Amino acid sequence: NLVEDNDDPGAPPAASGAFGFGIAVGGGERNQIIRNRVRDNGNVGIALTSLESFLPSGNRVEGNELSNNGTDLAFYSAAPGPLQSAGNCFVGNQFASSAPVDIETELACDALAHDVTVDGAPFQQTGPPGADYRKIPLPGSQPGMANPLTAPAIPAQAKVPSVDLASIKVPV
Numbered sequence: 001n002l003v004e005d006n007d008d009p010g011a012p013p014a015a016s017g018a019f020g021f022g023i024a025v026g027g028g029e030r031n032q033i034i035r036n037r038v039r040d041n042g043n044v045g046i047a048l049t050s051l052e053s054f055l056p057s058g059n060r061v062e063g064n065e066l067s068n069n070g071t072d073l074a075f076y077s078a079a080p081g082p083l084q085s086a087g088n089c090f091v092g093n094q095f096a097s098s099a100p101v102d103i104e105t106e107l108a109c110d111a112l113a114h115d116v117t118v119d120g121a122p123f124q125q126t127g128p129p130g131a132d133y134r135k136i137p138l139p140g141s142q143p144g145m146a147n148p149l150t151a152p153a154i155p156a157q158a159k160v161p162s163v164d165l166a167s168i169k170v171p172v
Helices: none
Strands: 001-003 021-026 032-036 036-040 042-048 060-061 065-067 071-076 089-091
Touching: 001 021, 021 036, 036 042, 065 071
Parallel strands: 001 036, 021 042, 032 060, 036 065, 042 071, 060 089
Antiparallel strands: none
16 A cells, blocks of 8 residues: 555544544554555654553554654553563564654564553644544435445355455555
């Protein structure tokens, strides 16, 4: 994926007040963020963080190329105090800045679980003034879109297709 310029002042503010992120995983478990180009995001390129009472665990951030973000890589708690590393790891990324400072050592993929503390969130807390996404009016009629009240259900696939992660390349 190419993730860039996510800080349009005309965009509605995010529910948590965070703004200008490339990729943010709030309280997620076992996500793999692999081989993305993330650039020109005003606050954070890639962030793993808590979200309310949900704590991130088992996430892997690997082989990404980051540039010109407020902070390239971040691991932090939205609440005061340390956050347990809980199997979250960063490895093989190209980046200029991180919080904590030496993130690939602090959160190495072979490290034992330990507390990690970042002094404050590495981004501004509020977005620019704009429309509140919770108050944006519903869209009008969508020609060609099935009526959700009468459309037949389409069951999910029973088997998740396999993905060859080694074949994924960072976009140019």
